[in-house]
Amino acid sequence: MTSGTFSLDGQTFDVDNNVWIVGDDEQVVVIDAPHDVEAIAAAVGDRRLLAVVCTHAHDDHVRQAPALAARFSTDAHPVPVLLHPADREVWELTHEGVPTTDLANGEVVTVAGTDLHVLHTPGHTPGAVSLYAPELATVFTGDTLFAGGPGATGRSFSSFATIVDSIRDVLFELPPETRVHTGHGDDTTIGDESPHLQEWVDRGH
Known part of the structure; x- marks a missing residue:
């Protein structure tokens, strides 16, 4: 976890971000690279970094x-x-003119024998993705799904109706025992969250 700020629509907030490193003693990928490049680099150590995978392009997930x-x-x-x-x-707001490599829905990112299946789960941002690792019974959801509800949709580029569709039609199709590693805060499981979908819709969470 690293700490810093998130800025959008003229507002800035203090945030703590989870950084996920998937791999083995030889090679890894990093899922999201927020505030502290030194801390993330130290966690990678002398292993080969295959890719930096962005769950979405908000500055608190891609700044580094x-x-x-x-x-x-x-x-x-x-x-x-x-x-x-x-x-x-959204990326251009933080890294204008800096190139990236396109990540496609259905693509598989493989690291150390583990397949990360790219699931396009828009709503928090238009290009938000989740990364599903069947062998680990784990999905990395960025800011799409948290313990207790969907990610925020009250700012530019976001849509509550779209994030609900993504959660219902994509994430909640995963096995209920699937552990959810989020962009902020605690883990949860698909089974713990799926019974509450209608509550979120009713209150427009």
Whole structure:
């Protein structure tokens, strides 16, 4: 976890962000690269970084993505920053003109024998994705699904109706025992959250 700020629509908030590192003793991917590049790099250590995968392009999830990728890139093994193209406009708010590599729905990112299946789960942002690892019975949801409800949808580029569709039609189709690793806060499971969907809809969470 790293701490910093999130800024959008002229407002700035203090936030703590989860950073997820998936792999083994030889190679890893980093899921989201927020505030502290030194801390993330230290956690990666001397392992080969295959990619920085962005669950979405809000600044508190991608602020250090280009710097982290550059830190571990070599001429032989450049490290891509993977982002769904629907979030390019949001990315440009923080990293204008900085290139990314497109991440597509249904794509599989493989690291150390573990497959991360890319699920396009828009709503929090247009290009938000979740990463499902069947072998780990785990899904990394970024800011789409938290313990207790959907991610925020009250700011630019977001849609409550869309995030509800993503959660209902994509995430809640996963096995109920699937552990949910979120972008902020505590873990949960699909089974713990799925009974509450109608409550969230009714209150427009």
